[in-house]
Amino acid sequence: MGAAAFALTTLFATTACSDDNTSTSADGKVTLEFWSWVDNIGKAVDLWNSKNPNIQVHLNSVPGGSQGTYTKMYAAVKAGNAPDVGQIEYAFLPNFAQLGDLVDISSYVTPETKAAFPEWTWTQVSGGKAIYAIPQDIAPMGLFYRKDLFAAAGITAPPATWQEYARDAELVKAKFPDAYITNFPTNQGDWFTGLVWQAGGAWFTQQGDKWGVSINDNASKKVAGYWQDLVDRKLVKAEGFWSDGWNKELQDGTLATWIVGAWGGPNLQKAAPDTSGKWAAAPMPQWTAGANQTGNWGGSTNVVLKGSKYPEQAAKFIQWLNTDPESISILATASGLYMATRNWTKTDTYHASFDFFGGQKIYETFGAQTLAPTWRWGPTMSDSFTFFQDATGRMESGRGTINDALTQTQDKTVTAMKSAGFPVA
DSSP: OOTTOSOOOSTTOSOOOOOSOOSSOTTSOEEEEEEEOOTTHHHHHHHHHHHOTTEEEEEEEOOSSOHHHHHHHHHHHHHTOOOSEEEEEGGGHHHHHHTTOBOOOTTTOOHHHHHTSOHHHHHHHEETTEEOOEEEEOOBEEEEEEHHHHHHTTOOSOOSBHHHHHHHHHHHHHHOTTOBSEEEETTOHHHHHHHHHHTTOOSEEEETTEEEEOTTOHHHHHHHHHHHHHHHTTSEEEEOSSSHHHHHHHHHTSBOEEEEETTHHHHHHHHOGGGTTSEEEEEOOBSSTTOOBOOBOOOEEEEEBTTOSOHHHHHHHHHHHHHOHHHHHHHHHTSOOOBOSGGGGGSTTTTOOBGGGTTBOHHHHHHTSBOOTTOOOOTTHHHHHHHHHHHHHGGGGTOOOHHHHHHHHHHHHHHHHHHTTOOBO
16 A cells, blocks of 8 residues: 555545644744745734744745746755645645644634635645644625627627627627637646536545545536637637637637636736737626636645744644735735735725726636535545646647547546545545
């Protein structure tokens, strides 16, 4: 049996406890090492340090969105010199937990902290009675659309359902033959999982010590079939996000919408600065008329890593970081995060108007939607995303389908999990 197969009885069943290191230094003062990629998070750290002379935090800025950062964290824990606090995305928490690299901080989490976050975020960071992280930012998905292109195509309102979205795609193509309503990202597996989440899918489940893997479940097939039809009819373009060419298409009207997490607004302003005033935000189109469900694409957490000499102090810091009103304000304004805490909705930043979006309060639009607490991540998500993106990447040259990608990802994920020692039902 592999090292990963330690009786996984809950979402993160390998309980990582702190070691025998003492939790205080001789003079009662401690310094915590913190690895984070969040822009300007140092301003919040400075505020903490000014208020807590006996618990100082030293920030080490690391690259964001990089598997290299996680690789260094794994190696640091193994070598016994990991930071006390780390930044980890929701999807990758199970990878760390199954290795035993995270401290169960449940004994340090206060009732106030537990009440501060939506239910679904706790399902992302907990397993049974154990808590492995404090949520920081989230990213409910929504729709940005070009008001001018919609109006020219005869579309009078943003689509309320996916059926209406497909109809609008036809109208956009009829009016602008070289345009597309959007693109299907061939390099972003977690974008697709957000859509499956909204549709009620669940790629991973657990019963006893066995994992269930349902990457090609009915909800996933429904989402795949819908988007494949749009791609086949050349109403949607199969291409990756983030390239210079993709930015240009947002700018010149080749792409009429962008389906994205709540963080997408500021990114859209940077990608297409000359289109100010032409975009608006809307909730995600729904599979059932009148519903109000969305999925999540993005966001991250703060964890206490195994080997920390000061787990209690570290847990205190990350709770403060993500619930204190002043800290929330800094992270929302200076760092541009869409905060997970419920108190975020009480801030001026949450209710801010965006000139780029015609004065619209885009965060209110995205935040008014609901997310199901049933979605959970598997213990080898980096592999699963790679399998999916390798398959969808071939669509750019007209090879393969999204359903092919689901089947291949299902099969390869099960094989990878079994090879790692996970019992798969």
